[in-house]
Each structure stands twice: as C-alpha cells, then as structure tokens.
Amino acid sequence: MKILSAQDIRSLEQQTEIKQQLSEAALMERAGRLLFGELQNVFGECRCKAEILCGFGNNGGDGLVLGRLLHEAGHEVTIYLVEHDHYSNDNLINQKRLRESGVEIVNINKDSILAFSEKSIILDALFGYGLSRLLDESWTPLIQQINSANNRIFAIDIPSGLLADEHTPPDAPVVKAERTYTLAFVKLALLLPAYGAFVGDFVLLDIGLDQDALHEIDTKNYYSTLDDVKKMAKPLGKFSHKGTFGHAVIAGGSYGSIGAVVLASRAALKTGCGLVSSYVPQCGYQIMQSTVPEALVKTDSADRVISNFAPELLQARSIAVGMGLGRAQQSQEALHQFLKDLDKLDHPPKLLLDADALNILSLHKEWLNLLPSFSILTPHPKELQRLIGEWENDFDKLQKASAWSAKYQQILVIKGANTVIIFPDGQLHFNSTGNPGMATAGAGDVLSGIIGSLLAQGYAPKDAAILGVFLHGLAGDCAAKTIHQKSITASDLIEHLSDAWRYLLS
Template sequence: MKILSAADIYKWEQATLISQNISSVELMERAAEALFQAIQQYVGERQASFVILCGFGNNGGDGLALGRMLHMAGHIVRIHLLEHTSYSAENEINQQRLHEMDISISSLSPESILEFPAKSILIDALFGYGLARPLDDRWKPLLYQINTASNPVLSIDIPSGLFADKPTPIEAPIIQAHLTYTFACAKLSLLFPKYASFTSNFQILDIGLEKNIENTLSTPYEYLQKEDVQLLIRPLQKFSHKGTFGHAYMVGGRYGSIGAAILASKAALKTGCGLITAYIPACGYTILQGAFPEAQVETDPLDTHISMFPKQITDYDAIGMGMGMGTHPDTEIALRQLFERLKLMPSIPHLLFDADAINILAKNPDWHVLIPPNSILTPHPKELERLIGLWTDDFEKIAKVRDWCRRYQQIVVIKGANTAIVLPNEMVHFNSTGNPGMATGGSGDVLSGIITSLLAQGHTPADAALLGVYLHGLAGDIAATTIHERSITATDIIAHLSSAWQHLQNPYL
C-alpha cells in the first residue's frame, strides 16, 4: 500500500469525487461510516459515552458526522465545536444535520475548561491533514487537558497538531492518541519513532477512494502488508531436496556471544533453507553443535574471535555475518581481505551484514565502495548512526539512508517499530508487523538468519529483505497472542516462524 503526502491524498480525494460522481459531503459520510463501524468494534456491544472535539475544517466535519451516527446507535454523545469565523462547507452541512436532529453542539475554544465524564471516550477531530503550521502555544491548555485525562483518546485521521508528511516540532501542542483511525493510507508521521508518544497505534480505514487514481500517484514510500509479501513467496516443489533450498553460511559469535550465531542459524533453517553452516571461533564448537544438531559447524583457527574467512566461504548460496562477531582488529582485517577477494570473482553469494559487521564498516567509510552491490545491511538505530552519521529528525534519517543506498547500491533495513527497508532505487518500505515485545536480545540475530535463509533460497535481495522483515514481525505478533509481550524472547520468535509461514500462505487468515 502506498504512503502518500497530504497533497496527494487531497488530489486522490478530489479525483475520486469526479470519477465516482459523488459530492464531498457524501465522501465525508462514507468516511464517518467507516469510523463508526471501527468504533463500534472498539466498544463492542456496550453503550458507550463519547466526547467529540471538532475543529472547523473537514476533520471536524468527520467528527460531527460521526457524532450523529453514534447518537443514532444509542450511545451518549457530547459534541464540542471550535468557535470560528468560517467553517468548511462540509462541516456546516453536518452542523445543520445535527441541529435538525436536535443534537446539541457546545462551543469550544483553546481557552475552554472541559470536564470529561469518567469512562467516556474522547474523539479528537480538531485538525487533520489540513494543518498548515504547527499549533501555537494558545492551544496548549486545551491539548494538555486532553492529553492528561485518564480517558482513551481516539484521533480521526491523524493526532491533531501533527503534520502527516513533514517534521513537526515536538514541543508544539500535539494530541497523544491511544489509537488513530486514519483514512485511505498510512501517513509517514504515524510510522516514525520520534512521534511514537502521539501515535502509539493506528488503523487504516478504507473509504473507497478510487484505486485507478491511486496508481497514478507516485511516491517512494510503501506500507508493507500481507498482500504485498504474499506475491514474493516461492512455492515449494514436490521433488525438492535439501540442495534445492540453498545453503546459508552464518558467520558470527565470539567468546561470550556464541548464542547470537546459534539464534541466527536456527532462524535460517526454520525459515526454510536446506542447509546451514555456522562459522564461529573455536570456543563455540561444542556449544553450537550441542544446542543445534541440525547445523554444520566450521571454526576459525582462533578460540575467541574470528580472524580469517575460509576459502570456501564463497561456495555458499548466501552469507550472513556480524551477529555477536565483535570488532577485533583481526576480524576487521579479515573482512577487508574478504572484500578484496570478492572483487576478483565473477559471481559471489548474496551477502547480509549485521551488528559488528556494520560497526566495522562504519569505522571504515572508505570501504563502503567495496561492499558488493545489493548486499543487505540490517542496522539498529545506533549502528545506523555510526554508519551514516547523525540526523535531526526521522525525515532526515530516511533521506540520508535513501541517499546512501543509491550511492552504494545497497539495501538498508532500519530495525525498530515499523522497520524500514530502503532499496537501491530509493524506495522505502515500512513494515506493518511486529510489536514492542520483540525489542529483546537476539531478535536482530533472528532477523539476520531469516533474511539470509531467504537469500539462500534464491529470493532476490530486495524480496528477501521485504519478506524476511515481514515474516519476523509476524512470528513475533503470533508469539504475542500466547506469550505476554514482556516475556517474548528471540527463541519464541523462531518457534513461531512456522505459524507465520502458515498465516502468510493462508488466504483466509
């Protein structure tokens, strides 16, 4: 699914009005109907109480129309509307509809002192994507009352005060929504860690905007969902043997962190490659063989860390390296020598660099040109910062990574909530699976194993990165259905990979 700018969403809406021959009030009614259905699901069977805070534009219009529908469904509804000199036409029509039904509208101003009945749900319909500039300090008292109330806050389209597609200063007043119902497509701001306290969760509501028109709008940003990754899956063949599914080579571990190599290796095999060989320092031999009998193991001559890469490393289908590997100068020299060797070869295995492999690359910017094109790097934010330098906000971070990927023709997977996969063509795919419980030691090693496995199975690097990230998050989400998010471990993610595959391949789930 595309992630569009506010300007493009506006264009999409306007073109839909013409193509479907409907009025903007009718489209607003459709949006309010979608909201109403979603909120009915949220409250379940019970009668609920709502306080709806409406602005003077179309976001406010959505709130007014929603208020009417909730009232008609028997809920207790209080509607507050910002005093203003002029309202949007759709807003006025919906005010009129409420008057006709004798549903009262209280006035609201930034100075209002509000009382929220206990257990009522607050609906934020103050500002949507039409926000033209950050809200000024005048709005602080009103938004403070909403943000500090113990009531749940549901935002319509976007938390009021937040820009959809450009940086918002976080010192400006912004609604802290528990859940945002956003129309038609995801918005960039809903995906960025900097705004996490305003946007903890969101749900996309389909309001029937015309698909053909969406196809004409170009954007470098995509929101990666089940239907996108399903297209990337390769079917299993009846006469397959273990060689068919590829042989992954997992390089990592040092004295004290052999577990990282074990997790990555197990995840690789559970993702479906036929064989894995782990390459680790000698101290890990018994540990790895004991913990994971399905793995083949090769060891470095040194006991404590990796000091060389064996000649046969290039014989495998894919290499994943860096998990728990350390940045010992011997390892650093070995990596440099590997790059020199790869340069001379006509064809080489697909490569994934994680953790300490990235730290070594970050320390040596002049090696970036040596990284074979189309390799995958999977940094967490700190490793990314070491690789590309500091950024001031998430928009700049994405811009810098896009630039880096184009320049060096690499794929970067920025790990975190809504992991972003940035491709050499500068497309950015934000993942829709995963949960905070996955921020746990070893989770990244598992991701490296999954992606390396998909590379070994013959997926293109871009497909392997997209499918792998989605699958990893999905396994974590399925784990969270039976294990509390606080208790999820990397091993649990591996244990649920099988269910993730099942879920992904089942059209009815």
C-alpha cells in the same frame, strides 16, 4: 500499499468523487460510518459517553458524522465545535445534519475551559492531514486540556497538531492519543518512532478511494501489508530438494557470543533454506554441533574470535556476517580480507551484514566501497548512527539514510517498531508486523538468519529484505498469541516461524 503525501491524498479524494460520481459529503459519510463501525463496540462495552472535539475542516466533519451516528445508535454524545469564520463545505453540511438529528453543538474557542465527564472517551477531530503548518501556541491551552484529562483519547485520522509529512518538534501542541483511526492511507508520521507517543497504536480504515486513480500516483514510500508480501512468497514445489533451497552461510561469533550464530543458524533453517553452514571460532564448535545439529559447522583457526573467513564460504548462495563477531583487531582484518575477496568475484554470494560487521565498517568507512551492490545491512538505530552520522529528527534520518543508500548502492534495514527498509533508488518500505515484545536480545540475529535464508533460496535482495522483515514480525505476532509480550525471547520467534509461514502461504 502506497503511502501518500497529504497533497496526493487530497487529489485522490477529489478524483474519487468525480469517478465514483459521489454526492456532496459522501466520502465523509463513508469515513464516519467506518469509524462508527470500529467504535461502536468500544462504546457499547463501556457504555461511556463520547466527547468529540471538532475542528473547522473535514477532519472536524468526520467527527460530526461520527457524533450523529453514535447518537442515532443510542450513545450519549457531546460535540464541541471550534468557532471559525470559514468552515469547509462538508463540515457545514454535517453541522446541519447533526442538528437535525437532535444533537446540540457546543461552540468552543481555543481558550474555552472544558469539563470532560469522568468516564467519557475523547475523540479528537480538530485537525487531520489538512494541517499545513505547526499549530501556534494559542492552541496549547486546548490541546493541554485534552492531554491532561484522565480520559481515553482516540484520534481521527492523525493526532491533531501532528504534521503528516514533515517533522513536528516535541514542544509543539499535539494531541496524545491512545489510538489513531487513520483513513484511507497510513501517513508517514504515524510510522516514525519520534511521534509514537502521540499516535499510540493505529488502525487503518479503507474508505474505498479510486484504485485506478491511485495507480497513477507515484510515490517512493510504501507500507508492506499481508497482501503485498503474499505476492512475493514462493510456495514449496513438489519436486524440490535441498539443493533447490540453497545454501546459506552464517558467519560470526566470539567467545561468549556464540549464541548469536546459534540463533541466526536456527532461524535460517526454519525459514527454509536447504543447507546452513555455520562459521565460528573454535570455541563455538561443540556449542553449534549440540544446539544446531542440522547445520554444518566450520571453524576458524583461532579459538576465541574469527581471524580469517575461509575462502570456501564464498561458494554459498548467501552469507550473513557479523552476529556476535566482536571487534577484535584480527576480526577487523579478517572482514577486510573477506570483502576484498568478494570484490574480486564476478558473481559474489548475496551478502547480509549485521551487528559488529557494521560497527567495524563504521570504523573503516573506506571499506564500504568493497561491498557488492545491493548487500543488505541491518543496523539498529545506534549502529545506523555510527554508519551514517547524526540526524536531527526522524524525517532527517530517512533522508540521510536514503542518501547513504544511494551513494553506496546498499540496502538498509533500519530495525525498530515499523522497521523501515531503504533502497538505493530512494524507495522506503515500512513493515506492518511485529510488537514491542520483540525488543529482546537476539531478535536481530534471528532476522539476519531469516533474510540470509531467503537470499539463499533465490529471493532477490529487495524481496528478501521486505519478506524477511515481515516474516520476522509475523513470527513475533504469532508468538504473542500464546506468550505474553514481556516473555517473548528470540528462540520463541524461531519456534513461531512455522506459524508465520503457514499464515503467509494460506
């Protein structure tokens, strides 16, 4: 699914009105009805009052429609409308409709003191994607009153004060919502960790904007949904045999960190490749054989660390390197030699680099030029920082990471909530699955195993990265159905890969 800029959403909205021959304020009515559909259960269950803060643009208009519909359904509603000398057209239409339905509008200004009822839910419809610059400090008193109220707060489209496509500094006045109901498209800011505290969780509501017009709009930013990913996943063929599904190598581990290879190898097998070879230092031999009997185990000549990547590893279809590797001098030299060997091949295996392989590369940036193009690197934020340097904010991070990806022609999978995958052509794909319970030791090793397995199965690196990240998150979501998020472990993710595949391929 495309992620559009505020400007593109506005243009699509206008084209939809023309193509679908919509009457005035019809899209706003659609948005309001969808919001009402989502919220009536919440209000029905708690029987609490809705206090809706409306601004002077179309975001405020959405709040007015919602207020009318809640009122007509018998809920108690208070509407606060910010006084202004120029309301948007659809806002004015809905002020009138609201009054006609018998709801009184309370006019407020930025300095008004509001007395929210104890058990009401606050709905923030002050500003949406039309916020074209940061709110100045004259808005702070009003926003602070909202944020310091002891009420539940839901934002409509985007928390007011947050810019959709640019950085909002932490000291700017922004509503802190528990949940954001966003319309038509996910806005970029909703996906970035720096603004998570304002956005809460978000719910995307499809207001039926024109698909043909959408097709014409170019973007580099995408949000991977179930429908997108379903198209990539290949079902099992009747005449498949283990050779069809490819051979994945999982190489890494050091004394005390063999578990990382265990997890990645098990994840690779559960993701469906035909064969997994695990390459570990000698101390890992028994551990591997007893915990992953399905894998072939090959060992390094050294006991506690990897000192040399065996040349026969290069015959596999994919190699995932780095999990639990450590940064011993011997291992650094081994990685260097391995990359030089890869560089000599016309058709090298598909490569994934994780954990200490990335940290070693950060110590020797000149080795980056040895990586085959379109290798997949899976850093967490700290590893990314070592690789690409510091960034000023989350938008800057995306820009720097994109420039880095283009320079080295490598794919970056930046792990976190809404993991983002950055491609050398500048495309960004944000993931939509997963939950906070997955921030647990070994989850990254599982991801490496999954992507390594997909590469071995013949998926192109781009699809393997997008599908792998999605499956990993989906396995976490399946696990969370029966296991409390606090208790999810990396092994649980592996155990739920089967459910994730079933869900994806059904």
